[in-house]
Amino acid sequence: MTAPPVKSRARWEHFPHGADIGIRGFGATPAQAFEQAALALTAAVTHAPIAPSNAIEVTCEAPDLELLLVDWLNKIIYEMAVRRMLFSGFDVRIEGTSLAATLWGEGVDVDRHAPACEAKGATYTALRVAQEDDGVWSAACVVDV
């Protein structure tokens, strides 16, 4: 399996939080914004290239899109922790408030990836999923590291 192609209008950024780090993804759809938020999560840990060698499937459900974002990021954090993996490719499908996704990544190589920190959990702080005035979806929250 290979990673999906990069989609247009999609981008991510970090924003400052007192002790930790804020992540924000942008995209044409909530699903694309969620994919970009996941890339921002990975970038909090490492800027090194990550090979899309293995694929993992995850699903989650929540009462609304904002809680779904926190659940989604926490699912990734769990897979990073128990599999000792980093992920660089994300294909997210959202129906209502149910999410199914494929993650592509590889095992952590400490020398090559030199991970800067470990994500402990996604928080409800600065949590926002919304369609901005220009039609672009954004998905953001602070991650405890």
Added chain:
Amino acid sequence: MDTSRFTRVDATTWRIEPQGAMRVPAIIYADEKLILDMDEKVYEQAANVATLPGIVQACYAMPDAHWGYGFPIGGVAAFDPGEGGVVSAGGVGFDISCGVRTMLTGLKTAEVLPLQGALADSLYRQIPAGVGSRGTIRLDDAEMDAMLTGGAAWAVARGFGETRDLERIEEGGTMAGAELSSVSGRARERQRREMGTLGSGNHYLEVQAVADIYDTEVAEVFQLAVDDVVVTIHCGSRGLGHQIGTEFLKEMLLVAKAAGIELADRELACAPIEAEVGRRYLGAMRAAINCALANREILGQYARRVFAHFFPRSDPRLLFDVSHNTCKVETHEVDGRPRVLFVHRKGATRAFGPNHESLPEALRAVGQPVLIGGSMGTGSYILVGAATAEEKAFASACHGAGRALSRHAALRQWSGRKVVDELAERGILIRSPSMRGVAEEAPGAYKDVGAVVAAAEQAGLARRVARLRPLICVKG
């Protein structure tokens, strides 16, 4: 922040009078400079905590307070179960029972310095640190259960520690009331290979030298003298605590939503102590406390083995082990009568004063050691709980320096390699798998820990006993 919004009670006490939905006042302990530099969010978050049901007396914020999740980091709040009091997963945080331990090596700097580089390399090899590091301990289901109920006593029984350590750990090394059925399979899975790992972020193992003594009488009881070498470890309950925090934060949020409770901030998600989910969280959180106590005991033993290799006559003894992310059941005097309260400390250290019954005999006359981590370049402090801490903030004090700059800003300002080289020139050896991680934790990104502990002393929370300067820092 804007000081005109407070009632200034004295030089270090800033009071937010109850307003809106606040049930009690909020009190921040800090000197004028610290409060001026403090994040505006601390005001907002302390005021929000004061709205929670069953809160007793006041919400307190310590001199190192900064923007946290729901609760400010450096926040203290006590709740009475008889008055509808709550327990909050956000009020404890993701890294349940994150804390600090300091061990006395019995060595002097003159003995250690000739071997400083080799010692740093060896500690870095023996202490699994950072993302992707692996512990050598793997727990099956039965051992996981034994660890979650036994804490540091479990570690000692398995040969990872010494019996004499236990009285120098809060709760004697074992937190009572852990409920195995409340710990999810996912939380256990996350911990299976994490025992005896340091983690990353601001977690560290440091070899430090006693630089200054402020209180010779207490220092003598703590067995600290200038140029003594100590080992300090800062870490918590690893993946298990993070997963329990994540799961209960969500569950408490959904329960509150279903019950129609309006939360000022979603991160304040909480449940009545007497409710089923509240009791379940307390059982899981106490298991996570045991996980943290066991983990620090194991790491302490790893450090002992390294020291034994280099210094056969060294016999490191534990000074104390304190947690700063917990909810504990404690008896405190409120308006002249003792009350049993659920005290949340989020980034705040328990600081029992002299003669507290829970302290080991050797320390009881002077009070509890309060261990304060600074940045890797500036140093740390050992304080002792003040007699006045009880009336000031349910016997609590600060826990660290607190960040002055975000990770984001630190990364733009410093290069990790340069930080390592500059510190090496000053005699401080850093060992870390990530230069970016070092840059994010650069000394300049932290507030002046000296100002924080001076304010804690002035406010009557804890008194300074010794300042420690780093010699070696292993960072995850």
